[in-house]
Amino acid sequence: xxxxxxxxxxxxxxxxxxxxxxxxxxxxxxxxxxxxxxxxxxxxxxxxxxxxxxxxxxxxxxxxxxxxxxxxxxxxxxxxxxxxxxxxxxxxxxxxxxxxxxxxxxxxxxxxxxxxxxxxxxxxxxxxxxxxxxxxxxxxxxxxxxxxxxxxxxxxxxxxxxxxxxxxxxxxxxxxxxxxxxxxxxxxxxxxxxxxxxxxxxxxxxxxxxxxxxxxxxxxxxxxxxxxxxxxxxxxxxxxxxxxxxxxxxxxxxxxxxxxxxxxxxxxxxxxxxxxxxxxx
Amino acid sequence: xxxxxxxxxxxxxxxxxxxxxxxxxxxxxxxxxxxxxxxxxxxxxxxxxxxxxxxxxxxxxxxxxxxxxxxxxxxxxxxxxxxxxxxxxxxxxxxxxxxxxxxxxxxxxxxxxxxxxxxxxxxxxxxxxxxxxxxxxxxxxxxxxxxxxxxxxxxxxxxxxxxxxxxxxxxxxxxxxxxxxxxxxxxxxxxxxxxxxxxxxxxxxxxxxxxxxxxxxxxxxxxxxxxxxxxxxxxxxxxxxxxxxxxxxxxxxxxxxxxxxxxxxxxxxxxxxxxxxxxxxxxxxxxxxxxxxxxxxxxxxxxxxxxxxxxxxxxxxxxx
Numbered sequence: 207x208x209x210x211x212x213x214x215x216x217x218x219x220x221x222x223x224x225x226x227x228x229x230x231x232x233x234x235x236x237x238x239x240x241x242x243x244x245x246x247x248x249x250x251x252x253x254x255x256x257x258x259x260x261x262x263x264x265x266x267x268x269x270x271x272x273x274x275x276x277x278x279x280x281x282x283x284x285x286x287x288x289x290x291x292x293x294x295x296x297x298x299x300x301x302x303x304x305x306x307x308x309x310x311x312x313x314x315x316x317x318x319x320x321x322x323x324x325x326x327x328x329x330x331x332x333x334x335x336x337x338x339x340x341x342x343x344x345x346x347x348x349x350x351x352x353x354x355x356x357x358x359x360x361x362x363x364x365x366x367x368x369x370x371x372x373x374x375x376x377x378x379x380x381x382x383x384x385x386x387x388x389x390x391x392x393x394x395x396x397x398x399x400x401x402x403x404x405x406x407x408x409x410x411x412x413x414x415x416x417x418x419x420x421x422x423x424x425x426x427x428x429x430x431x432x433x434x435x436x437x438x439x440x441x442x443x444x445x446x447x448x449x450x451x452x453x454x455x456x457x458x459x460x461x462x463x464x465x466x467x468x469x470x471x472x473x474x475x476x477x478x479x480x481x482x483x484x485x486x487x
Numbered sequence: 488x489x490x491x492x493x494x495x496x497x498x499x500x501x502x503x504x505x506x507x508x509x510x511x512x513x514x515x516x517x518x519x520x521x522x523x524x525x526x527x528x529x530x531x532x533x534x535x536x537x538x539x540x541x542x543x544x545x546x547x548x549x550x551x552x553x554x555x556x557x558x559x560x561x562x563x564x565x566x567x568x569x570x571x572x573x574x575x576x577x578x579x580x581x582x583x584x585x586x587x588x589x590x591x592x593x594x595x596x597x598x599x600x601x602x603x604x605x606x607x608x609x610x611x612x613x614x615x616x617x618x619x620x621x622x623x624x625x626x627x628x629x630x631x632x633x634x635x636x637x638x639x640x641x642x643x644x645x646x647x648x649x650x651x652x653x654x655x656x657x658x659x660x661x662x663x664x665x666x667x668x669x670x671x672x673x674x675x676x677x678x679x680x681x682x683x684x685x686x687x688x689x690x691x692x693x694x695x696x697x698x699x700x701x702x703x704x705x706x707x708x709x710x711x712x713x714x715x716x717x718x719x720x721x722x723x724x725x726x727x728x729x730x731x732x733x734x735x736x737x738x739x740x741x742x743x744x745x746x747x748x749x750x751x752x753x754x755x756x757x758x759x760x761x762x763x764x765x766x767x768x769x770x771x772x773x774x775x776x777x778x779x780x781x782x783x784x785x786x787x788x789x790x791x792x793x794x795x796x797x798x799x800x801x802x803x804x805x806x807x
């Protein structure tokens with residue numbers, strides 16, 4: 207399994223503050239990966255380092271093939287018409303599928319002669335995504351693609367991306383601080399917390415490999431690898447990795463994606479990283 | 488990339504071109520009108536130094552001044568505008584709008600993106616400056632044959648030769664560098680305006696030292712007969728040959744002039760000349776026109792290269 211994105215010991219700092227520390231990550235080709243974490247976790251920094259918008263202080267990050275990036279505020283030249291934005295993309299990229307881009311915009315009902323600044327937020331997001339896809343990237347990175355969009359526009363944008371994924375071998379990495387946005391579409395999970403990588407893995411395997419167990423707070427937890435625990439009254443809820451505790455008073459069930467992510471975010475010292483990328487983590 | 492540069496900066500390019508075209512038409516119209524006036528009203532042998540030519544010279548002077556007052560501010564304002572509208576937005580606006588994250592994540596590397604923009608826009612700015620210089624140089628002789636002042640008048644000096652191009656290029660580079668510094672257009676524009684004004688003042692002060700001043704000793708008058716020379720300094724020379732700033736022990740009475748009159752000063756000067764004093768003048772003769780042009784253009788071009796390098800370096804080093 208080749209990697210579409212590979213980071214090794216990546217460290218980025220702004221002045222004296224490290225915003226990304228010792229981050230080693232390998233994203234397999236063809237995956238749709240969710241990059242989640244609270245605000246300020248380093249999601250944007252990781253993407254900026256990957257597309258070369260900033261230079262890491264330590265380590266390296268490498269993209270196999272062409273990368274396309276849609277920044278958080280979906281920047282476009284507002285005085286350009288949609289057609290001129292396409293011309294911009296055509297002239298700034300080695301690979302370019304003009305027909306596909308025009309078709310996509312036509313299907314979305316976005317007129318080519320309209321000024322970008324006069325499009326709605328959702329339409330601008332669609333133009334930005336269309337531009338990114340028209341460059342026929344091997345890796346598409348979207349920073350908070352769904353922020354500031356209404357539910358309908360969110361759905362449309364995600365559908366555009368997923369249609370492209372279905373058509374060709376495209377790896378997608380999209381960040382969000384809202385896990386529920388990504389639950390249906392992603393098959394790989396990357397969790398960043400306070401500049402450190404906590405989780406990187408196949409979502410199905412992660413869900414299968416974890417359990418949510420609840421029981422009385424005096425029950426022994428022997429036999430279980432606890433990721434995090436939270437107490438409510440005399441009850442304890444825990445996210446455990448692998449087998450549940452031996453004591454029969456514990457009740458186990460499978461976690462949801464959000465529970466899994468929250469479990470890790472609550473205890474920054476826990477990590478679920480494959481051996482391959484866990485070097486030094 | 489060339490199309491992208493054109494599309495993003497065409498407003499500045501078109502406005503500048505339109506402005507130069509308008510100025511060109513104004514100058515052409517003014518020159519044609521002046522030539523027609525001369526052919527109808529000039530006495531034989533004019534224009535020239537003859538007394539009969541005085542009226543014609545005055546009439547031409549009025550025409551010249553009327554047009555000159557329209558664009559006489561250009562040596563200072565034109566570079567400031569170029570820097571503010573060509574230079575400052577080049578990177579400042581991209582940072583401000585976040586579009587640098589769009590432009591710099593395409594296949595074209597940042598270095599090439601910047602190199603193409605800087606070279607195309609820089610070349611256009613230089614061409615614009617040279618065009619201005621050419622137009623002014625063609626227009627002025629129509630009015631000022633014989634009595635030229637392209638050297639002594641610093642305002643005119645900065646509008647002819649290669650200097651306008653150098654000034655425009657400098658302002659453009661300054662604006663570009665300011666744009667990367669502030670990452671905002673408006674503060675960068677303000678810095679350009681201030682920077683151009685300060686640079687112009689500094690170079691004006693500095694220009695005395697572009698060459699060793701020529702020295703000449705006058706007797707009978709304190710006015711150099713070459714009107715186009717640049718005066719650097721002057722001093723009185725005692726009969727013994729010693730230069731003094733203030734000949735206080737000459738024995739000539741010096742009374743204070745009242746109002747507009749300088750009768751007393753002239754009497755004092757005549758007295759000094761009568762006692763064998765001479766007046767030493769240090770100046771740059773107009774023959775040094777090109778030497779000064781190239782010196783100033785050289786300084787500005789070097790500064791432009793340094794500022795451009797600064798902009799490139801900060802763009803490549805810490806984008807984001």
